[in-house]
Amino acid sequence: MMDVLIETRGLTRNYGEICALKPLDLRVNNGEWLSIMGHSGSGKSTLLNLLGGLDRPSDGFIRVGGEDLRVLSEDGMARYRREFVGIIFQQHHLIPYLTAVENIMMAQYFHSVPDEAEARTALERVGLGHRLKNRPGELSGGEQQRVCIARAIINSPRLLLGDEPTGNLDHGSTRVVMELLSELRAEEQFTIIMVTHNHEVAAWGDRTIYLDDGVMVREELKGD
Amino acid sequence: MLISIIMGASVATAFLGLAGELSFRIAMEMRNYGANILVEPMAAEQGGFLSDADLPKIKTVFWRYNITGFAPYLFGVIDISAGTKREKSVVTGTWFARLLTSEGEDESIQGVKVIAPWWGLSGTWPEAVNEAIIGAALAKRLGVVSGEEVTTTKERRTQIFRVVGIVTTGGYEEEQLFAPLATVQSLLGAPGRISRVLVSALTVPMDDFGRRDPAGMSKEEYEKWYCTAYVTSVAKNVEEVMSGSRAKPIWQIASAEGSLLTKLNRLMILLALLALTAAATAVSTSLMASMTERSPEIALMKAIGADSLQIIIVLLGEILVISSVGGLIGYLCGEQLAGFVSRSVFDASLQPSLWLLPTAVVSAMTVAMAGSIMPLRKALAIEPVQGLKG
Numbered sequence: 001m002m003d004v005l006i007e008t009r010g011l012t013r014n015y016g017e018i019c020a021l022k023p024l025d026l027r028v029n030n031g032e033w034l035s036i037m038g039h040s041g042s043g044k045s046t047l048l049n050l051l052g053g054l055d056r057p058s059d060g061f062i063r064v065g066g067e068d069l070r071v072l073s074e075d076g077m078a079r080y081r082r083e084f085v086g087i088i089f090q091q092h093h094l095i096p097y098l099t100a101v102e103n104i105m106m107a108q109y110f111h112s113v114p115d116e117a118e119a120r121t122a123l124e125r126v127g128l129g130h131r132l133k134n135r136p137g138e139l140s141g142g143e144q145q146r147v148c149i150a151r152a153i154i155n156s157p158r159l160l161l162g163d164e165p166t167g168n169l170d171h172g173s174t175r176v177v178m179e180l181l182s183e184l185r186a187e188e189q190f191t192i193i194m195v196t197h198n199h200e201v202a203a204w205g206d207r208t209i210y211l212d213d214g215v216m217v218r219e220e221l222k223g224d
Numbered sequence: 225m226l227i228s229i230i231m232g233a234s235v236a237t238a239f240l241g242l243a244g245e246l247s248f249r250i251a252m253e254m255r256n257y258g259a260n261i262l263v264e265p266m267a268a269e270q271g272g273f274l275s276d277a278d279l280p281k282i283k284t285v286f287w288r289y290n291i292t293g294f295a296p297y298l299f300g301v302i303d304i305s306a307g308t309k310r311e312k313s314v315v316t317g318t319w320f321a322r323l324l325t326s327e328g329e330d331e332s333i334q335g336v337k338v339i340a341p342w343w344g345l346s347g348t349w350p351e352a353v354n355e356a357i358i359g360a361a362l363a364k365r366l367g368v369v370s371g372e373e374v375t376t377t378k379e380r381r382t383q384i385f386r387v388v389g390i391v392t393t394g395g396y397e398e399e400q401l402f403a404p405l406a407t408v409q410s411l412l413g414a415p416g417r418i419s420r421v422l423v424s425a426l427t428v429p430m431d432d433f434g435r436r437d438p439a440g441m442s443k444e445e446y447e448k449w450y451c452t453a454y455v456t457s458v459a460k461n462v463e464e465v466m467s468g469s470r471a472k473p474i475w476q477i478a479s480a481e482g483s484l485l486t487k488l489n490r491l492m493i494l495l496a497l498l499a500l501t502a503a504a505t506a507v508s509t510s511l512m513a514s515m516t517e518r519s520p521e522i523a524l525m526k527a528i529g530a531d532s533l534q535i536i537i538v539l540l541g542e543i544l545v546i547s548s549v550g551g552l553i554g555y556l557c558g559e560q561l562a563g564f565v566s567r568s569v570f571d572a573s574l575q576p577s578l579w580l581l582p583t584a585v586v587s588a589m590t591v592a593m594a595g596s597i598m599p600l601r602k603a604l605a606i607e608p609v610q611g612l613k614g
Contacts, residue, residue, distance in 0.1 A: 054527055054608045075531040082529020093524045093612060110530040151528070 005030040005159065005191050006051060010060035013046050020046040022214040023060060030158075033185065033192040035205035043214040044195040045163055051193060052087055052161045053080045065158055082111045086152030086190075090164040092144040094136040100147045101132045104154050111155040122150040126180055142173030146180065153184060160185075162194035166201050178204050225510040225543075225592075226550050232503020233554020233588040234561055236496040241562035241577050243492035247485050249570050251426050252292070254484070259294070259339050259422035260477040261459045266468050273417035274469055276405065281465035283326040283334075286450070287425065287458045293338035294423040295319055298405060300412040303377045306366040313362055314400045315376055317408025317418075320349045336402070339424045343397070346370065347389025353407045356385035359398035363390050374401065376411060383411045423462055423471070427455040429482035429489075455482075500591050507595030511543070515599045515606075522603050523611020532604050539603060543592050551588030555581050 006028035013021040021043040028034050036044045049055040050062060053069055062069045065084055072080060081087075094103050104119035123132055126146040136144055145165060152160060162181075166174040178201060185192055194205065202208045203222075210218040265272030274296075282294055298317040303310060319335035326332075337349055347370040350356055358368060368374055368387055376383050385403055392398065409415050428434075434454035438446055450457050455473040463471035515522070525535060559576055566574040 049609050052527075075533075078526065078529055078531035078534075081527065085529075087527060089612065091612075093520065093527075095521060095524070106525075107528045110525065110528055110534055155529075 003030045004028070005032075006062075006064050006193075008050075008060060008062045011047075011050065011057050011062050012059040013043075013050060013055065014058040019214055021050070021057075024216055026209070026216070028191060028193065031189055031191055032207065033205040034194070035202035035208040036193065036195045036211060037197070037199070037202050037208055038211035039197075041213075042211040044211055046214075047211070048161055048163050048193065048195050051159070052085050053077045054087075082107075082155065084158055086155065086157035086160045088145070088148050088152050088160070088162040088165040090167040092136070092141075092148045094144060094147055094151075096136050099133045099135055100128060100139065100150075103136070103147055104151050107151045107154050119150075119154065122154045123147065125184070126150045127176075140173075141168050142170075142176060145169060145173070145177055149177070149180060149184070153188065153190075156188065156190075158190055160190050160192045162192065162196075164195055164197065166196065166198065174198070174201065225507055225514065226546055228503050228506035228510055228595075229547050229550030229588050229592055230554045230557060232500050232506070232591050233551045233584045234557035235499035235503075236587055237555050237558025237580050237584045238561040238565065239492050239496040239499065240583065241559065241574060241580055242565055243489055243496075244577065245562070245566055245570070245572075245574050246492065247489060248426075249572070250485060250488060251481065254477075254481045257342065258474070258477050259424040260427065260455055260474050260481065261423035261425055261462060261471055262474050263421040263423060263459075263462055263466055263469050263471045265419075266470050272468065273414065273419065274421065274466055276409075276416055276418050278466045278469075279334075279418075279421070280324060280326040282421070282423065282462055283324065283329050283332060285461040285465055287453055287461050288329065290426040290453050290458060291462075292424050292426060294334055294421055295336045295339050296405060296418040296421050298408050298412065298414060298417060299419045300378060300408065300414070302401075302411065304362075304366065304374055304401060305377075306368045306372065306374045309366045311365065315408055315411065316400050316402050317405040317412075318402060319405055320402075339422055340393075342393070344392035345389045346392070347387075350388055350402075350404060352386075353404050354383070354385055355388045356401055356403035357389035357391050358387050358402070359400045360390050360392045361398040362401065363387070376401065378411050379413070381411055381413060383407060421462075421466065421469075423459075425455065425458045426453065427458055427478065427481070428453045429486040430454055430456070430479070500587055504591045504595040507592055508598055511596050511599035512602060515603045518603075519606050519611040522606050523608045526606070527608040527612060535603060536600060539600060540593070540596065543596050544589055547588045547592035548585055550592070551585035552581075554588055555584035558584060 004027050006026065008024055008026045010023040011021060012023050036047060038044045050057055051064060057070065067080055095106065098106065100123055101116060101119050104122055105114040105116060108114045108119060120132055123129060126149050128143060128146055131139060131143060139147065166177055169177060181192065182204060196202050206222050208220045209216050265274050276296060279296055282291060295318055300315050301312055302315045304313045321333050321335045321337040324332050324334045345357065347357065366374065370387055370389060373384055373386050376385065391402065409417060434452065434456060438449055441449060455478040459471035459473055463469050522535065563574045566572055
């Protein structure tokens with residue numbers, strides 16, 4: 001039996017009177033690649049934010065890697081995010097006045113100690129060894145996303161979250177990014193949870209769940 | 225934000241730099257309103273006298289450079305006549321504008337002309353031993369005008385003076401005849417004697433310590449008191465070199481001067497604080513706008529694991545670096561501003577005050593930190609999810 005990394009029971013998130021995520025029971029195994037699909041407003045990003053410690057549930061139980069996220073303080077949540085989670089954003093969210101390598105080092109700084117050699121190696125792993133000193137504005141969308149991936153994995157997270165990481169990329173760049181994530185996962189053995197609209201992207205996962213209006217309506221295993 | 229800090233540090237530096245210069249200039253101006261130390265014989269009530277041989281020593285005391293001028297006086301009652309008019313009056317022997325040479329010191333001009341520049345004189349100052357100036361009231365009663373002679377008699381000694389000027393002061397001086405000290409000493413039969421000395425000195429405002437009786441002070445306290453330019457310690461200096469004298473502050477002058485200078489310094493410090501407060505408010509406003517603008521960046525820092533302390537360190541670090549640069553530039557601008565004001569108002573250049581550099585930098589950093597309290601609270605309250613949505 002595989003060990004469970006993530007477990008939620010009755011996980012709920014309300015924004016005022018709007019229920020963005022209705023009571024959800026979910027288990028994700030260690031090392032699994034889970035894709036989450038659904039149309040806009042279905043609760044995909046809300047679930048991802050709760051799993052990443054970026055938001056707090058209104059109700060229900062959520063445990064990730066043995067941490068009960070409901071009881072963590074603000075600084076405890078920050079520690080959880082820097083030590084346990086890596087996040088790949090659709091909009092990349094790179095600091096525009098820092099170079100690629102400096103963007104990676106910033107994540108190192110908040111985690112422990114900046115190490116430029118290690119940051120360079122991370123960028124080389126995502127194929128950007130020749131773009132170390134370029135600022136985000138000088139990089140293509142695909143390159144920026146690879147910097148974002150390097151930043152997400154630099155502190156060796158156990159859980160990698162992707163919020164539509166290929167949403168702004170063309171087909172070629174999407175394939176490059178997905179192959180890269182697949183290779184990294186094979187090397188690092190981290191768990192991936194990825195929100196996407198794209199069935200091709202979702203198909204890279206071991207399992208796909210479908211959300212609709214805050215409710216999990218369907219679940220597919222790879223090959224189904 | 226940098227401009228706000230530069231403006232605040234500039235104005236504060238200029239005010240603080242000018243405060244010292246302004247105090248000095250006002251103190252110099254105040255010296256024109258009369259001497260602030262009176263030196264009398266120890267036994268003045270018994271008709272004692274001081275010796276004019278001690279006068280050059282006044283410019284050799286510890287606080288000699290603070291003594292801007294002094295004048296000796298010898299008073300005597302004489303019979304004075306002009307034409308057919310005669311009466312008893314007071315003759316005052318003094319120095320008008322005497323070139324004084326003190327051992328080991330530069331030459332200086334001392335006398336009434338130096339310490340009482342407000343005297344209105346119609347005519348010229350006496351230069352010859354038999355020239356005198358006469359108070360306006362006395363001149364009127366005797367019917368004397370400039371160029372005429374008056375005859376003075378004391379016991380069997382007679383001295384004829386040629387009047388070269390009429391003095392108007394609005395005070396008791398208008399009832400007297402003023403003549404060279406040596407001539408009056410001969411007339412009164414008091415060679416080498418003087419009745420009093422009026423000293424004009426630059427002093428610092430009196431405080432509680434300055435008002436204490438030096439007789440009750442410890443050695444260290446006495447040294448501190450002696451080495452501070454209180455009017456009392458300068459008076460003590462003078463007393464030490466004038467044999468048989470007692471020197472005391474003329475309090476109506478000294479206290480008015482001290483009070484004015486204290487208020488002036490308070491005003492300048494208050495204005496500097498107001499400038500810094502205005503700068504802190506401007507810094508706070510611009511930082512609040514900056515935090516709004518940088519919400520996504522701060523949210524990202526939080527999303528990748530920065531805790532509150534790390535956010536504060538990053539933002540405050542930036543603020544302190546910017547404020548240090550702002551303080552340095554503010555100091556340089558403030559020095560120029562103070563120099564401009566000093567040249568415009570006092571027609572004098574201002575010496576750069578290096579002590580203001582750390583003051584300006586620390587002030588700028590303090591202002592920036594004070595102004596960043598609210599913006600930092602705002603930054604810490606940014607929710608990662610909301611901030612990243614933009």
